[in-house]
Amino acid sequence: MKSRYALFAVLVLATACGGGQETYASIVDKAKNDKKLVIGVKADQPGLGLRTPDGAFAGFDIEVARYVAKELGVEPANITFKETVSANREAFLEQGQVDMVVATYSITDARKQKVSFAGPYFVAGQDLLVRADESALTGPEALNGKKLCSVAGSTPAQKVKSEYAKEVQLQEERTYSACVDRVLGGQLDALTTDNVILAGYAAQHAGKLKVVGKPFSTEKYGIGLRKDDTAGRKAVNDALQKMFSDGSWTKALQASVGASGFALPQAPQLERY
Numbered sequence: 001m002k003s004r005y006a007l008f009a010v011l012v013l014a015t016a017c018g019g020g021q022e023t024y025a026s027i028v029d030k031a032k033n034d035k036k037l038v039i040g041v042k043a044d045q046p047g048l049g050l051r052t053p054d055g056a057f058a059g060f061d062i063e064v065a066r067y068v069a070k071e072l073g074v075e076p077a078n079i080t081f082k083e084t085v086s087a088n089r090e091a092f093l094e095q096g097q098v099d100m101v102v103a104t105y106s107i108t109d110a111r112k113q114k115v116s117f118a119g120p121y122f123v124a125g126q127d128l129l130v131r132a133d134e135s136a137l138t139g140p141e142a143l144n145g146k147k148l149c150s151v152a153g154s155t156p157a158q159k160v161k162s163e164y165a166k167e168v169q170l171q172e173e174r175t176y177s178a179c180v181d182r183v184l185g186g187q188l189d190a191l192t193t194d195n196v197i198l199a200g201y202a203a204q205h206a207g208k209l210k211v212v213g214k215p216f217s218t219e220k221y222g223i224g225l226r227k228d229d230t231a232g233r234k235a236v237n238d239a240l241q242k243m244f245s246d247g248s249w250t251k252a253l254q255a256s257v258g259a260s261g262f263a264l265p266q267a268p269q270l271e272r273y
């Protein structure tokens, strides 16, 4: 009798959580049993995470996601990429809307309160993107009185608010591409986020936009997982280690970010915790 109630409770829980998505303790079990994964990625960042006109996704984060998924036992065809923006990545993981996030996602202590990270698999730095004819805005020290764009829920927006709030007027958009449009249109003076993201936009709008090139933060990109998924973190770190050492990481970086002219770094050290 007791076990029948237990079974009933499990069924109710599974239904309430949307078809059983929440019933796995680790992404490792989800991948092994379902053979499919939902992965949160950016959709408007050329070279990193971009939705192409045919609806497919391309970029370095996409390649990393595919490699890791494959190591977990999930074929590329069985991945559903779901667009995330900077502000909803933690919530998407917490709510089980995605199984993992590969989306230029910096590992921070604040975010570690809500999600877990494997990685880092790339290290970027906050920089500025300005119009090509801009000569006064040469670095963060020249931001005084400028109109700056960044994205809500991102570490660069947070840094501007905590360190440059007195000098600059910050406009927070939902996506970086919205910022790009506003800088191109002349309503705002600069976009601030990670240099590797900015390089993609500068290449997309060659002759119109340029990256200042003086990074002023360290952004370690991690793969976001549900909080306390220790087995998942280990398996994803193992997959990343393999991607670094078998040459796939360098190949993927060259093929995706290389075209922007961004100086390609070596693979970073994983920080297993």
Ligand code: GLU
Residues within 6 Å of the ligand: 086, 103, 104, 105, 106, 151, 153, 154, 155, 156, 193, 194, 219
């Ligand atoms: N890496 C930074 C962050 O996680 C900026 C890029 C982004 O917003 O995706 O907030």
